[in-house]
Amino acid sequence: MxxxxxxxxxxxxxxxxxxxxxxxxxxxxxxxxxxxxxxxxxxxxxxxxxxxxxxxxxxxxxxxxxxxxxRLQADAGDNxxxxxxxxxxxxxxxxxxxxxxxxxxxxxxxxxxxxxxxxxxxxxxxxxxxxxxxxxxxxxxxxxxxxxxxxxxxxxxxxxxxxxxxxxxxxxxxxxxxxxxxxxxxxxxxxxxxxxxxxxxxxxGEGVRTILTGEVGLSGEQADSCLALARIxxxxxxxxxxxxxxxxxxxxxxxxxxxxxxxxxxxxxxxxxxxxxxxxxxxxxxxxxxxxxxxxxxxxxxxxxxxxxxxxxxxxxxxxxxxxxxxxxxxxxxxxxxxxxxEGRIEAGRVCPTDVMVAVPNAQRREAALRTAARLRERGFNTEVYHQVAKFGKQIQYASRKGIPFVWFPPLDEGGTHEVKDMTTGEQGEADPETWSGTD
Amino acid sequence: MxxxxxxxxxxxxxxxxxxxxxxxxxxxxxxxxxxxxxxxxxxxxxxxxxxxxxxxxxxxxxxxxxxxxxRLQADAGDNxxxxxxxxxxxxxxxxxxxxxxxxxxxxxxxxxxxxxxxxxxxxxxxxxxxxxxxxxxxxxxxxxxxxxxxxxxxxxxxxxxxxxxxxxxxxxxxxxxxxxxxxxxxxxxxxxxxxxxxxxxxxxGEGVRTILTGEVGLSGEQADSCLALARIxxxxxxxxxxxxxxxxxxxxxxxxxxxxxxxxxxxxxxxxxxxxxxxxxxxxxxxxxxxxxxxxxxxxxxxxxxxxxxxxxxxxxxxxxxxxxxxxxxxxxxxxxxxxxxEGRIEAGRVCPTDVMVAVPNAQRREAALRTAARLRERGFNTEVYHQVAKFGKQIQYASRKGIPFVWFPPLDEGGTHEVKDMTTGEQGEADPETWSGTD
Known part of the structure; x- marks a missing residue:
């Protein structure tokens, strides 16, 4: 510092x-x-x-x-x-x-x-x-x-x-x-x-009439006609x-x-x-x-x-x-x-555009998490990978603070089952990165 | 003028x-x-x-x-x-x-x-x-x-x-x-x-070596090591x-x-x-x-x-x-x-984002053309209506100049058949504004 x-x-x-x-x-x-x-x-x-x-x-x-x-410091020769x-x-x-x-x-x-x-x-x-x-x-x-x-x-x-x-x-x-x-x-x-x-x-109307009959030089009748038109x-x-x-x-x-x-x-x-x-x-x-x-x-x-x-x-x-x-x-x-x-009439949007955050189970499974995220992105979901190895609780808390709607858990072992947690309902269930639709 | x-x-x-x-x-x-x-x-x-x-x-x-x-004309009191x-x-x-x-x-x-x-x-x-x-x-x-x-x-x-x-x-x-x-x-x-x-x-490399051994004060050996690193x-x-x-x-x-x-x-x-x-x-x-x-x-x-x-x-x-x-x-x-x-390496895009231009058959059918266009817009197509009553040839020419890919012809009579012309192939055929997919 x-x-x-x-x-x-x-x-x-x-x-x-x-x-x-x-x-x-x-x-x-x-x-x-x-x-x-x-x-x-x-x-x-x-x-x-x-x-x-x-x-x-x-x-x-x-x-x-x-x-x-x-220019704050213009060259003398260049204007x-x-x-x-x-x-x-x-x-x-x-x-x-x-x-x-x-x-x-x-x-x-x-x-x-x-x-x-x-x-x-x-x-x-x-x-x-x-x-x-x-x-x-x-x-x-x-x-x-x-x-x-x-x-x-x-x-x-x-x-x-x-x-x-x-x-x-x-x-x-x-x-x-x-x-x-x-x-x-x-x-x-x-x-x-x-x-x-x-x-x-x-x-x-009164103010306008005063100007019209004054500065502008209209007759009272003309001014009244103009105002009658304006009332239509x-x-x-x-x-x-x-x-x-x-x-x-x-x-x-x-x-x-x-x-x-x-x-x-x-x-x-x-x-x-x-x-x-x-x-x-x-x-x-x-x-x-x-x-x-x-x-x-x-x-x-x-x-x-x-x-x-x-x-x-x-x-x-x-x-x-x-x-x-x-x-x-x-x-x-x-x-x-x-x-x-x-006036406080704008309902704030999400803090970030992320649809899914992929959790990292452990250092060995980080690459698998990256692969899952890449697949979800290819399928059109805005996806981020939690940025370090940490307890799931901490990872979920981050997603919650950012307003991320889904947290994805890749399997702990290659070939295992993926799970996804819906952060709105709190429900968690099996999911396939190839077919998941985001809202089911 | x-x-x-x-x-x-x-x-x-x-x-x-x-x-x-x-x-x-x-x-x-x-x-x-x-x-x-x-x-x-x-x-x-x-x-x-x-x-x-x-x-x-x-x-x-x-x-x-x-x-x-x-400010071109700043108030004296406001800086x-x-x-x-x-x-x-x-x-x-x-x-x-x-x-x-x-x-x-x-x-x-x-x-x-x-x-x-x-x-x-x-x-x-x-x-x-x-x-x-x-x-x-x-x-x-x-x-x-x-x-x-x-x-x-x-x-x-x-x-x-x-x-x-x-x-x-x-x-x-x-x-x-x-x-x-x-x-x-x-x-x-x-x-x-x-x-x-x-x-x-x-x-x-020579220029860098000269500065390193000169101004920066490195030995020739130090400079050579620095350059060896840079070659990796x-x-x-x-x-x-x-x-x-x-x-x-x-x-x-x-x-x-x-x-x-x-x-x-x-x-x-x-x-x-x-x-x-x-x-x-x-x-x-x-x-x-x-x-x-x-x-x-x-x-x-x-x-x-x-x-x-x-x-x-x-x-x-x-x-x-x-x-x-x-x-x-x-x-x-x-x-x-x-x-x-x-360098002329940007391939110019379309002059306008219009997907379909709806032609106007005649003054009586202008409203029908507007309705067709509204429906196509609702279905996600960028749609414009030709802006006046004119011969179809003139309307098609406009679409061609603007690079609009499809020209739509609403029926001449209520209940008649719509047709669409693919401006790329020149083909024209029947189409339904409710189901048309744009590429068939």
């Missing part, structure tokens, strides 16, 4: 880290999300953690959140990494990726991307400096069929349904409905209204009739209602209430141009969206002179997971 | 990125490595990408390679992330993790960790600024059984054997043999010899006899030879030549104290190790006053993968 000074490690605020039994659950979630994406034929893509700063800042709006990289920043989302890297590899990709380009992203924000509840996003998008040249607008909530529904999380709802809307409705009302700057409506959850919600196409009844007309509104109706019709087989049209959903970003999605916990809607996305017209205009529309969504894995961990 | 300036994205040197069909192979490799680790009962751990600088630099030796983080750096390996984070969570872990702590690491080096062949390491270690309080020294090369062998890579060899040695032998020769500073022997590959290699315990024949004696040497013999005996069932004792392997780091491993490509040994590790006495002495020895190894995934990509 050296007598050096000991640095007591402390958690770093905003950078979550889990104990193995919690991490095991997170890993299961990641696998589930990934297989959910692949089940619909989306291809995995990863990009570097960094982008050139001019790429990251091409839209200019999020500069304060970017972490830039610096090749002086302008690198960690990506703060997966959208900018995807836009850059599609533009850079345009000629090598097959369109429609259906990709998913599960990676960590970084934001230099002040940490607060539900906000992290490093977190994992799970993005799925389909991107095509010139046009993306409406089919995908309808498929995205289905994929989200299927994935969220398979996670052991509190109940949630996926809300759907269409920006064309909002914009077309506002245009039909004769409002000059519909985007300003959309940005204001996006605050409805936070500041309420429902699980099927009838919502479009309700919008109709408000008596506002515009070409864009008609188009938006058709699209929204198509999406709702396509999802009508899903359990009632799991996908709901909510005409108040705006997704404030100027980016979105059609269908928008947002999922939230039913018991804590104020926590914000746990999954969100929508359709956009121009993914990569900053990087390539091609029209590349797309539609997609992002699951905020860390946002969901960390909240449930903090 | 906006008329804004277009930023042409360019690759960032040292930060690899793959096209989807290559990425698909890398993902398969990662899954294979992970399941190889889990098959032996190791638990998955992840740590944040950053550590506090005092943690990263606790050993003080690698400061020039660390990337530090800076909470002023002292963060990206981890440059997974050993330091593991040491910190074990120390920090010591009371919550079950020992022996068997974990694997597959993550990206970052080094602010000048990029060159086989060196990256961002790359993925796959680490596996067993760490225990006070002592780690020799069992694990023998298990590690077995795990490495099993994993590397399952990757489609050029032939390789795992070399094994024991630092006690080296140190004990040098002590037996009466050499005052055995570590200086170890560090010199580590350069054997690069500067050759072989696949079984007989190498220990050859060392014996050199006539050097010390307690540590005897202990080292026993350990090396135990490891080689335990691995004697592996295919001949896959694990070889090589008494020249030194692993220069002072860190290692017993068994050491190193795997290299047979056709390009100069590329350096593709997998390396060993036993150490003191994992986390900088962070906790407990003796925590361990043994493990690390697979340099990106090092291996990027080399093979560059």
């Amino acid at each position: 050296s007598e050096q000074r000991v640095i007591r490690p402390t958690p770093i605020s905003g950078f979550p880290e889990w104990l193995p039994e919690i991490r095991a659950v997170e890993q299961r979630w990641l696998d589930h999300i990934r297989s959910g994406f692949e089940r619909y034929g989306f291809t995995p893509v990863e990009t570097p953690s960094v982008e050139n700063l001019d790429v990251l800042l091409a839209k200019g709006e999020t500069s304060q959140e970017v972490y830039t990289l610096h 090749s990494d002086a302008k690198l920043g960690l990506h703060f989302d997966l959208t900018v890297p995807t836009a850059r990726y599609v533009a850079q590899h345009f000629n090598d990709l097959t369109f429609p380009f259906k990709r998913y991307q599960i990676q960590r992203v970084w934001r230099g924000e002040r940490p607060q509840e539900g906000r992290f400096r490093e977190f994992t996003q799970c993005d799925i998008d389909v991107i095509n040249v010139d046009q993306v069929p409406l089919h995908f607008d309808a498929e995205m909530p289905r994929i989200a529904h299927e994935i969220l349904s398979g996670l052991d999380i509190p109940s949630w709802t996926i809300y759907v809307n269409n920006r064309k409905v909002l914009q077309g409705f506002y245009e039909g009302l004769g409002i000059a700057d519909p985007l300003a209204v959309i940005r204001t409506m996006d605050k409805l959850d936070k500041i309420g 919600s429902g699980g099927d196409r009838s919502v479009t009739d309700e919008v109709d009844k408000l008596g506002v007309r515009s070409e864009l509104l008609t188009e938006g209602l058709e699209e929204l109706g198509f999406v709702l019709d396509s999802l009508s087989d899903l359990p009632s209430g799991s996908v709901v049209a909510d005409l108040s959903i705006a997704r404030g970003l100027d980016y979105y141009t059609g269908t928008v999605y947002e999922a939230a916990f039913d018991d804590d809607p104020g926590y914000g969206s746990i999954c969100a996305g929508g359709r956009y017209d121009d993914l990569a205009g900053q990087f390539i002179r091609r029209r590349l529309p797309g539609v997609g969504f992002s699951i905020g894995l860390t946002r969901i997971f960390a909240k449930l961990v903090a | 906006s008329e804004q300036r277009v930023i042409r994205p360019t690759p960032i040197s040292g930060f690899p990125e793959w096209l989807p069909e290559i990425r698909a192979v890398e993902q398969r490799w990662l899954d294979h490595i992970r399941s190889g680790f889990e098959r032996y009962g190791f638990t998955p751990v992840e740590t944040p990408s950053v550590e506090n600088l005092d943690v990263l630099l606790a050993k003080g030796e690698t400061s020039q390679e660390v990337y530090t983080l800076h 909470s992330d002023a002292k963060l750096g990206l981890h440059f390996d997974l050993t330091v984070p593991t040491a910190r993790y074990v120390a920090q969570h010591f009371n919550d872990l079950t020992f022996p702590f068997k974990r694997y960790q597959i993550q990206r690491v970052w080094r602010g080096e000048r990029p060159q062949e086989g060196r990256f600024r961002e790359f993925t390491q796959c680490d596996i270690d067993v760490i225990n309080v006070d002592q780690v059984p020799l069992h694990f020294d023998a298990e590690m090369p077995r795990i490495a062998h099993e994993i590397l054997s399952g990757l489609d890579i050029p032939s390789w060899t795992i070399y094994v040695n024991n630092r006690k043999v080296l140190q004990g032998f040098y002590e037996g020769l009466g050499i005052a500073d055995p570590l200086a010899v170890i560090r010199t022997m580590d350069k054997l590959d690069k500067i050759g 290699s072989g696949g079984d315990r007989s190498v220990t006899d050859e060392v014996d024949k050199l006539g050097v004696r010390s307690e540590l040497l005897t202990e080292g030879l026993e350990e090396l013999g135990f490891v080689l005996d335990s691995l004697s069932d592996l295919p001949s030549g896959s694990v070889v004792a090589d008494l020249s392997i030194a692993r220069g780091l002072d860190y290692y104290t017993g068994t050491v491993y190193e795997a290299a490509f047979d056709d390009d040994p100069g590329y350096g190790s593709i997998c390396a590790g060993g036993r150490y006495d003191d994992l986390a002495g900088q962070f906790i006053r407990r003796r925590l020895p361990g043994v493990g190894f690390s697979i340099g995934l990106t090092r291996i993968f990027a080399k093979l990509v560059a």
